[in-house]
Amino acid sequence: MNISKLQIGKEYKNYKVLCSELGEPIKSGKSKILQLEQFKNHFSYEKKGNKFVISKVFDLPAQSNAKVKGRKLDKHTDLVRSLILDELNNSDNDGHLFITANQLLKSVDMINTNYTYAKRKLLRFAKYIDMGLDEVQEFFTTSDSMLKRSIESALNSLQNESLIIWNSALTVCKADLETLTYNDLGEVQLDVTETYNEFEEVNSEAKLLNSKGKFIHRKATEEEAKLIVTERKRLLKTVYKCDNVQEVFRKNKQDEFYQELRSILMEKANIYFFYNSYEITFTEEYVNEEWNEMMEYQINRLKGNVDIREIVNDSVINKLQANSLRRHKKALITDTSKKSIAAASRINMRMKDTYAENQNRLSELLIYNKAISIFNDMEEVNVQS
Structure with missing residues (x-):
């Protein structure tokens, strides 16, 4: 958006003329409403019928001088x-x-x-x-x-x-409880029940075998991170025949891929799901x-x-x-x-x-x-x- 030509008190005949002055595309409907709201971040104006009268131009730092x-x-x-x-x-x-x-x-x-x-x-x-x-x-x-x-x-x-010092941190959602039935990592085993709605969206309910407990979100341990990366690569290579996750998306197989990975991680380590977080020290x-x-x-x-x-x-x-x-x-x-x-x-x-x-x-x-x-x-x- 080029606001260099705007002058306080200057009058523009209509919306199209204003857009031309700013070098902005002409829009309609909700896009136009959104665009007009965005204009207010750079200058204020008064409406007189279809006319726009500039009342203030904000002093922003230049793009190349920050x-x-x-x-x-x-x-x-x-x-x-x-x-x-x-x-x-x-x-x-x-x-x-x-x-x-x-x-x-x-x-x-x-x-x-x-x-x-x-x-x-x-x-x-x-x-x-x-x-x-x-x-x-x-x-x-x-x-x-x-x-x-x-x-x-x-x-x-x-x-x-x-x-600051920052790093990307793998985060897991898993059970925190007294162990009863054990898995490969020596943690309590969960039983997962899955149902699908009319949109084929999966609804997973994880229950503890013979116990009650809660789920926690925390930074993955080194062992958990290794398990996740190993199983993800194994699925990519042997089952989906892909070099990376982007290929899975291009084949429109992401739902099956992540559901299968999730089931494996639940069985092996009670990891309900995982995601990325940022760890920032300052x-x-x-x-x-x-x-x-x-x-x-x-x-x-x-x-x-x-x-x-x-x-x-x-x-x-x-x-x-x-x-x-x-x-x-x-x-x-x-x-x-x-x-x-x-x-x-x-x-x-x-x-x-x-x-x-x-x-x-x-x-x-x-x-x-x-x-x-x-x-x-x-x-x-x-x-x-």
Whole structure:
């Protein structure tokens, strides 16, 4: 978005003229509403009929001039870094934060609460928004990758400044109880009952054999991590004939793959499921000092007009939408005759006229930090309707 030409008091005839001045695409419906909200992160305006009158232009740091201790940073990375710093400064964990990847992304406004919920119930979500499952899976595959790079780039920035030390930590959900029936790792055995709803979503209920207990979430031990990586590779190589997990997704076999892996881990080690977390160690004194400097910068340079969370959220949405449009354009000029069946299918999906628009809809539902919760509406979806 180019706001360099905006002037206080300047009048624009209508929405299309304003977009032309900003170098922004013309949108409609919910996309237009979202875009107008995003404009407010950069400037304020008054409406006079169809006209837009600029009342204030916010003083944002230039894209190429964001610096940390003399080093240039990408603007987006710098802002995410600031929000992570804020999260650390406000935590009460005595210099040690153990947080899931999705929790960290949510805390810095890079996703909303719908994101994790929809990801767990892909089939129901696809039905809810009346979109192909392949397009929904495409969104999560591409967004997960982009979000991971973004958050870890900011973490690396903080680590390079010696403000933190971080690492990605494998986390397990498993039973914590008195052992009765033992498994291969000498832990209590669980019995898993699985049922499927009308969307073929699995509902697993784990019960302790001859006992009662609870599940805990914690960092995986070295032995547990080795078991997970060993069994995952064995399944990939011998059962699914894939070199990596991405190939499983391209073959649309991810549900079967993860369910089989889950059953194996439950049987061998009572691991109900596993996921990635971030383990961050920091010195509270130095983090607080850096945080105070950051707040002073915002007050003096940004004049208190800018909500960093809104800008980060806006940036994520713009990146995702730009990437989906780029994939669509690339697909249109790609020859699929020499591609594998799975690759050709993916390219054909991206060729559709509705592809970029549907990906934009998903970012509005799953990323936009003011999106309405879809929890209740999703649960009421009827497969017969």
